[in-house]
Amino acid sequence: MRTQRQVVDFSLRRRALLREVQSGRVGTYEVCDASPYLKSAAKFHGEPTDELCPVCRRENLTHVHYIYGDELRQSSGQARRLAELPVLAMTLSEFHVYVVEVCRDCGWNHLVEQYLLGRDGLAAGPDDGEQPSRLRGGAAE
Numbered sequence: 001m002r003t004q005r006q007v008v009d010f011s012l013r014r015r016a017l018l019r020e021v022q023s024g025r026v027g028t029y030e031v032c033d034a035s036p037y038l039k040s041a042a043k044f045h046g047e048p049t050d051e052l053c054p055v056c057r058r059e060n061l062t063h064v065h066y067i068y069g070d071e072l073r074q075s076s077g078q079a080r081r082l083a084e085l086p087v088l089a090m091t092l093s094e095f096h097v098y099v100v101e102v103c104r105d106c107g108w109n110h111l112v113e114q115y116l117l118g119r120d121g122l123a124a125g126p127d128d129g130e131q132p133s134r135l136r137g138g139a140a141e
Contacts, residue, residue: 003089003090003117003118003119003120004115004116004117005115005116005117006115006116007113007114007115008113008114008115009112009113010110010111010112010113010114011112013110013111014110014112017031017110018054018055021055028055028106031055031108031109031110032055032056032103032106032107032108032109033107033109034102034103034107034108034109038064038100038102038109039102039104039107041064041066041079041102042062042064042102042104043062043104044079045064045065045079045080045081046062046063046064046079046102047062047063047064047065047081047082048060048062049061049062049063049101051101053103053105053106053108054108055103055106055108056103056105056106056108058105058106059103059104059105059106061101061102061103061108062101062102062103062104063082063099063100063101063102063112064079064099064100064101064102065079065080065081065082065085065097065098065099066078066079066080066097066098066099066100067080067085067088067095067096067097067098068095068096068098069092069094069095069096069118071092071093071094071095072092072095076095085097085117088117089117089118089119090119091119092117092118092119093118093119093120094116094117094118094119094120095116095117095118096114096115096116096117097114097115097116097117098111098113098114099111099112099113099114100112
């Protein structure tokens with residue numbers, strides 16, 4: 001998405017946790033703990049992936065996109081379909097998106113990535129004809 005910024009990827013943390021599970025230091029009951037609300041969000045708002053669950057290897061993972069922001073008011077904290085995000089990004093100035101992967105079978109869930117969306121990401125910059133701040137009103141002029 002064009003306004004996506006401040007992306008945080010949690011793949012390293014995910015890999016480390018899966019290593020802990022595979023070595024037996026962390027039990028599957030500790031990581032397969034998706035709440036009924038998360039499983040429901042995965043069922044009704046989730047985006048299916050081609051990736052098998054790394055724990056049970058029986059079902060493909062589903063990505064759930066949660067949105068948070070002041071402008072969202074009561075809608076903050078709701079799960080949304082990926083197709084809805086560009087529309088919201090053009091309507092709202094700024095909101096956070098958290099992507100959670102969920103296995104609807106065993107309950108594995110993990111935060112995949114977090115990023116910021118919104119119109120504020122479209123602000124004019126040096127590429128849009130605006131002078132860089134270091135050249136404005138100083139000795140550089």
